Amino acid sequence: MLALLRARRDAFILPTAYFLLLLFLYGSISGLQYSRKGLGSLSVSHGTNYAEIANSTHTELQALIQQGLDTSDFAGMADRVALFSRLANAITQDRSLDYQPLVALLRQQFHWWEPAWSIYAPWNPRRWVKRRNTGIVICAGAHNFIYAGHLIRTLRNTLKSKLPIEIAYSGEADLPFANRAALKALDSNIEMLNLLDYFDDDIAGLQDGGFAQKPFAMLASRFQKVILLDADIIFLQKPDQIFDTEPGLAETGALFWHDRAFVQIDDSSTDRHSWFRGLMNGREPSSMLKKSLFWTQHIYHEMESGAVCMDKGRPGVFMSLVFATWMNTREARGITYAHTYGDKEAFWMAAELSGAAYHFNPTYGAIMGYKLKRDAKVCGSQLLHLDVRNKPLWLNSSLRKNKHNGGSREFATLTHWMAPGYNMSEQIGWDFGMEEGVDWCAHGGDIVEMSGEETRIVDHMIGVSSRVDILLLPPPPERIDKEEKAAQEEKERKEKEEKEKEQEEKEDEEKEDEEEEEEEENEKEGRKKKKGKGKEGKKEKEETAEKEEK
Template sequence: MEAVPTSPTTPKSPTHAVLFLATISIAVLFVTVTLLATLTINPGSQTAHSHLVHTTGPAPAQGDSTQPPNPEVNAAEVAEAVDLAQIRFIDYMNGELDADNDKIFGGSLQDLPDGYFNLTDTWNTVNTYSNSLVNDVEYDRKNFGLLVRRARSLFIAYRVLNEMADDEFDALAQVTDDDAAAAATGNHQKSVERRNNRTSALKQQLETAVTAQTETLYSWINPPFESLAAMNGFFKSAKDSIGIALTGGSKHYYLMMHQILSLREEFNISLPIHIFYAGPEDMNATCVDTFNAMENVQAVDLLQIFPNQTKLQDRGYSMKPFAILAAPFKTVLFIDADALFFKSPLHALESRAFKETGHLFFHDRFLREESGMRGPDFFNDVHKHLSRYGQTIGFPNAKTRKRAETHELDSGFLVLNKSNTGVLFSLLLASKMNSMPFEKDVLYGHTHGDKESFWFASEMLRVPYQFNSPYGGAIGTLRKMEGKNTGTAVVCSGVLSDRYVTTDFGNHFAEFTHVALDFDGVGTKWFDFFPGGGCVKRPSRHVMELSAEHQALMERYRQRFLHSVKDPVTAV
């Protein structure tokens, strides 16, 4: 995998490359028809509270925008109304109403009819749905559309309660639908009292909503955290600002030990490293003791961190988001055990994408499977309002773009700042998508494991994210192509021929002579896959011989396997 930590506007040039090698029932809303009187299907309708009407263009002519709710509207139409209102409200909270065009991630407020945005009605649609969830703890967990709608509801309630400015919160409280409060009348003193009561009532209502919806979606966070606010606060004030997380068991011991030694010796990285495993059946006590005897390294039983998420015993890729969540660091660098770096992974922290969004994603290898449209179809069915940024990604456009990829994210290297509320909630939703038995079955039934869940969650929650521009490349040995394939080079990539080997590393460690870079996906063809690697055809101009410096680095990696990685021993 090769990558350039830049924003999407950065030129895709090899001179900027940082080469990373890594393995890579129907929607039942529990909203009755009687509630439709309070759900304004068109969030652009007029309101008496003109101070909460915002426009991005000329206001519509009188009477043009008021659409009375349809009493015959069905659950799917209500779901669509709620989805759109939630997305618009999050874009509003993200500051997109008056943002410069190049700062807009979502874009829903720029696409309104006549450029007209009614905050009051949008909020009341969102909040009415939120209230309807407080006592509706049972839902179809295989219905990802419903799952995401609930996750957005919790995200909005939490942000309004904890992050909205006092004056804006107070203004929102005054226009929140409340028949009893709206009917109150009296003199100025009573008006002031009523205003204060409305603000207090909205705060109490949101606190109830956050508590109830957290219990429904993420009850397994307690323990270790009593609440989402406690979790958020912990990461904002984390003792270790930056740390590294790995996942694996006894069978990954040699790869993880090699990774730790390489980070320490090759790049002088002294950051704390936590290795997450799933119980004694995953990692034996000898391996645990060996890791714990190393300086600033800790092997952590993930089942003890989230004891109520018992299905972590599955011990697959689904552990990744939970491990990132459990790592006690403000910013987590998650690294696959068999990833090798040409440049320090800390370089990613300096990328503009990470600084602007709080997380950094890397593209997978450019793969398009004509028979593998389940992922894009599933995603587009669940998420019908792509962000402006999401519209630039190949995956959701695979049906309409003949060359678009059906794989998007490589989860072998992830960088996330969990003190960012949006990043934290995206990680929570990604974890939920990887939960057993229902959610994981749905996700893994349509995509290749955990990897797409990370950007799915950010996109669906409308949390700004960015991919590093290039696609994953290959480093390994060169094959010469002849005949009709003359002019095309093939590079086969993989660190070890058997990633679980425990001896004779010298005969299993691959030879590294060439690198194939992929900045655009044009002419890319992957084939001959094997555990931890595969071969890629690229135009010869994108294939080059490794420099002497890089070949020397790869030899040091090999020698480290041969001489520095020791068998696990019980710590004394």
């Protein structure tokens, strides 16, 4: 029996020892960076050797990085990002592979970025990933923090959203402490995200970056599934389940929305299209790009980046975000912004050029506002975006009638909306500045009256936002003028009353003096009369006495 047990032991130990020796040798071969960290899983899955893919890709990337890259070579950067995506995918497919060599390569290529533990990355150990890791990131500064307040309170109070929120900013000058404290006081589940803690600002240029901060904010977020929002965005539906309810987002991990579709015939339009087609030289357009009116019809803008949804847990999506962030660094954005307007096109261009999956809602920009009585137009400042069911999902430009109107706090009239179709022939027409007080009027599409529930939601949001104004802002100038006028009128009224009172008192005193004088005169007159009567009586008595004597 003992001999049998020893035989079984030897049968187990010898193959295991041989297997461990092979692993040691495999991981020690010169040039191999990726080997298993343990015996929990193998580097071969369904016939795919992920360690081999990782090592060959690492070697190719390392050679490219050593060659250097001119900042203007966006196509060359796209090729590198595609290799990074392949490498990251191999590591996430086989969790036994060490991810540190990948992180080292990322630091070499993108030396403005320090991948910190607090930043979500798809190769992070799973123990660091929370079960419910979806959140909202709002980019806010001192100039628009009041709109961030509207957004926070409408999400919480009107839509009852439970998603955690991060407020992204670039230092004290961008969003001062007082503004940060005011926003944090609006809800308990809010954290601040100072982008200067994660990126080298000498290269990133965040403090004077404006639009450029947005991809940095998404990259620095601790969330895996990120809903990136401008401060002046308003959601009309609860966004908590958007990664499940939007099929295109669930399939690809990246959801974008289109801008207004209009053609602008000028040199800048020709330049932006020829520049991008040059970057696409030698690349097969994706199925999504083939549907794009930017690609087929040369419309001026393709994407509106007020809201961007990305699942950073997908390596291709994550690396396309890194690429979009690079396109917004100080030096690179000098080229990006010369051909596009701000950050908006960087997200989809980065995905398209690097071969990452993405999805556009097929409807181009719509409008929400009020219907003109004299024309079949809808006018307003709000750019509207729809969900997969073609229902209003979110709007841009806040709830103000016109946020550019000199600090006015007047809210918009939102009763109707108009949306285009998918093809160029189905697009609506846009007139800028034709209606007093608002930016746009749209025509040529079906005018849809808002439902009772949509109206209730908007009315509630305006009420919530007006209370945020009272809470966070000083009294508006017109209110100050009214208060000052009322105070002045009250002062004048009191002064008038005092003068009238003084006049009455003076008149009363004069009257009393006159009465006293009159009384004295009467007394004097009475004494005179009395005295005169006394003399007359004495004289009469004397005369009577004389008569009697005679």
